[in-house]
Amino acid sequence: MMRRVFEAALAAMALCAPLILPAVTWAEPRDSSGLRRLDTIEAGRGWEAVGRLDRWGEGFCTGALIAPDLVLTAAHCLFDRNTHAKIDPTSVEFLAGWRNGRASAYRTVKRAIVHPDYVFDGELSAARVRNDLALLQLDRPIRNTTVLPFETDRRPNKGAEVGVVSYAHDRDNAPSLQEVCGVMSRQSGVLVLSCDVDYGSSGAPVFSFEHDMPRIVSVVSAKARVNGEEVSLGVSLDKELALLRAQVEDAAGVRSMPTGVGRVQVGGPRNNTGAKFIRN
Known part of the structure; x- marks a missing residue:
């Protein structure tokens, strides 16, 4: 079943005020797998x-x-x-x-x-x-x-299965892998994911497992809350x-745009997303 309206309140990991995103169609969260600590040589091999x-x-x-x-x-x-x-x-x-x-x-x-x-x-x-x-x-x-x-790949479609490897603040002595979480929505270059992230997970790679080897398809930017459920927000590459x-x-x-390259548009026009933003 599809839901149509979601509200994302960004946590302080990346942004400091609530963000209300416009109405979109989004996929029901998949049954995300739990976190697995990669704290041994065998478990961490390949990561x-x-x-x-x-x-x-x-x-x-x-x-x-x-x-x-x-x-x-x-x-x-x-x-x-x-x-x-x-x-x-x-x-x-x-x-x-x-x-x-x-x-x-x-x-x-x-x-x-x-x-x-x-x-x-x-x-x-x-x-x-x-x-x-x-x-x-x-x-x-x-x-x-x-x-x-790691190789990188195109952004995943809504409903795709992805995974995240990160060093969150309460588990930063070893990486943790969440091998299955889902892409709930794609909106204006932002991916809404059902992945479990926390402070320290900022910048963590989001992987697709469609190929023989995992490929990075996004980067964790923030955690959020959608209809009372915690989600994460990722950047489209x-x-x-x-x-x-x-x-x-x-x-x-390094400090300027390369010659002949304008402001790149990804996921549609950027000038008006219809979003309403609220400051504390």
């Missing part, structure tokens, strides 16, 4: 390219390797939530496959490339979730045969990731 992001020895977000020197995460992870200022990316360390006090590889971040349309302290809107994407360029590539970068990759390749254009 080593998911890592914890640390500052001064403390985990604060999740990221995933998509190239030997590139980590995909959420843009809001790179901003101080109190001052709204961008943090020094060189203070961030990527701990690939972090588990029980050890990582498969340790790398510091050399450069952070945030989506050009992302504004951390701007007007609260669905665009902040839709553009909540960043790439971290590592100081050195990871050339470890056990830490293999599509052209947005290609835009960030282009900026990585253009060292002189």
Whole structure:
């Protein structure tokens, strides 16, 4: 059975005020599987390219390797939530496959490339979730045969089964896998997911299992509440990731849009979603 109206109140993991999204058709949540801790070598095999992001020895977000020197995460992870200022990316360390006090590889971040349309302290809107994407360029590539970068894929359809690997605040000593959760809705570049996330899960990769190997199809931006049920909100990759990759390749254009590339539209026009936003 399909429901038509949902209200998403964004939690403070990414946004600081409630967000009411317009009426859409969304799929009933699938019976999501429970979390499985990947706290042994055997359980964590194949997931080593998911890592914890640390500052001064403390985990604060999740990221995933998509190239030997590139980590995909959420843009809001790179901003101080109190001052709204961008943090020094060189203070961030990527701990690939972090588990029980050890990582498969340790790398510091050399450069952070945030989506050009992302504004951390701007007007609260669905665009902040839709553009909540960043790439971290590592100081050195990871050339470890056990830490293999993940491929990315197109955004999943409504009703598709996906999974999430993350380091939430109450389980940040090892990654946890939720292998089956569902895509409840796709709206203006934002995915509404039935996946279980919490603080520290920001930037976590959302995987599709349609191919022989898991592929990243989204990044966790926030948790929300829909009709009393907790859900998560994910970013669609599509052209947005290609835009960030282009900026990585253009060292002189890290702070500006690449020549000839306008503001990319994903999932339909962005000028008016019909959303109503409420501030505290």
